[in-house]
Amino acid sequence: MRHPYRRRPSLRLLALSIGCFALMQAVAATAPTTVQGRWEVVQVAVDHRDQAHWQYFPDDPRLLGRQLVVDDAGIRLDDGSRTCDAPAFTALPVDKLQHFIGDRFARPESFDTPAQPTLADFGIQLADAAVSPVEVRCTPDGSPWNNAWMVTPSADRLLTNYDGSGYVLVLRKVESQEPIRASFPCAKAHSAVERTICASATLAGYDRSVAAAYRFALPRAGDDATTLRQSQRQWIGSRDACGTDVHCLGESMRDRIDELMQQ
Template sequence: MWQILFCAFALLVTVTSAEAAEIEFLDIPGNDGFISIKGEIAGGDGDRFYDLIQGHDRISVILQSPGGLVKESLQIGAEIRLHNYATMVLPDSECFSACGLIWVAGARRYMSASSKIGFHAAYREENGEYKESGVANAEIGSYLTHLGLRIEAIRFFTIAGPNDFLLLTPDRARALGIDIFEQDGLKVTTPRDAPTVDIYADRFVSYGMLRSRCEGFFLFDKGIVERENIEAIKTGQQVAGNDTWIEVWTPMLKEAKTELNTKGALTVCLETEAHLRDQGLPTGIEGPSFDCRKAVTLTEKALCRDAGLWAKDRAMNAIYLFMRSYDNAKARKALLANQRDWIKQRNSCGGNLLCLNQSYDDRFQLMKAVDLGQPANGG
């Protein structure tokens, strides 16, 4: 439905030459509320916007403005992000300077290839000349950082001089890590359809972690993991270019290594697999550690039914096999007896998924130091 409204508003919203922005609520029956901001953003517009949104939970803010006062725009943007409102710049509409700072605050950002969204450094006028404002640009940098933008995007927003603009295209937005909903007629390309480079970098690092440190726990299909890892690299380079691609994934890899050292391989591997699976991505794990065709008990059937338990069961089985390989017979006997006691406790959960997940998680807390980078003997 919103695609039709998008086209309708393209006819409704027209360029204004008013000195202050026109901020009005558009009540469309049967749809969420819309607020239109047109014209130059002036003093008091932040308060006017705040007053207008009171009592409204779901709002889409349609923007068409040459810019205006930074302070007012940051106030409006902060309210938009606080309430998780969407922002829109319609096809062939303009949203420059301070207006762009409002648009980027949207929890869902809509634009098209013909939307003109431009940025430059904040400036002040002195003796008829435009000079960059260090204070205002510092405030913009802090604001964009709080929105979660990385340094490359912040530079893009503030690098152009007062008399220039850098236009943001859909492809450039994704390369800068800014997820968007791109509208082309009635077709909408969502962030899931066309992810940002950050998403591909995250996938690259995550699949790399599975490949290098988690095979011993999960005994996954290596072909699937390697294929997805290579695909993330290729697509990430296409989206951002090789230099930017490296700049994006390098700090992610550093953070992953830090987590590996602090949390341990077992915890990181379980979290990484769950992170990818929650995105609907393949992890090379198709079932628990046993043949589900032979499942008999309620617990076994539950383990086969719930994909969230597959990696946990495989990891537990791999650790059990690892225990069996201990050279110290006394220690091996004690560990295996303890493991059998845990299996009895787990099986008492029957088919209760909450109970089963908690049982595995509690057991893993005692095994954080286990590291099976490679498959265990007998696995």
């Protein structure tokens, strides 16, 4: 016999319980297989119709070539930023890629610019396919990856914006046996410094970024181009003084990229 004082749970409470359970199911401490692995930034995409709010240039060498590792232990981008430890991933609603990007980079209302940018506005040459985005929660909360989103429109591409700035990083999947590429042929590396660079995907990526930043700065130097060439030669000497010290080489190249981009 039913207890006289026991009430049946209301439909509303039951619905709330189901909703909470579904929410708990959507949050996972394990990185989705679609985002796991090592990735390399191959495009820094910015809204070409909103140049006033740029914080980075298109394909900015400060971010281009950076290596991203995503696994259950953390999210690590080799740009010197803080790691996201023990990440939790929340599934966001399935959406079309262009609508997803447009929502997250909405522009101020303007008579000549639509509120939502398109993939073409960012120079992103990917199909407007349905995507299953995820949002990241980090330990500690201070990581720039906290509240970042990730989208994988295909098995070999990942899109993200990890610090809330107005750009999209487009990354490609790096295969485990893929050769390391520097700005010079690694097969012809002759010095200890060059061999150390060619032994590290991170250092080789920074080496390519220094070369790209130098190409960016040189035409902007104008009458100071000779001075810039001289300073580049001096910097190479100071970089080489690091020898095989990986930390010293990485710091030297990061600093040089910043200097060149401020020319």
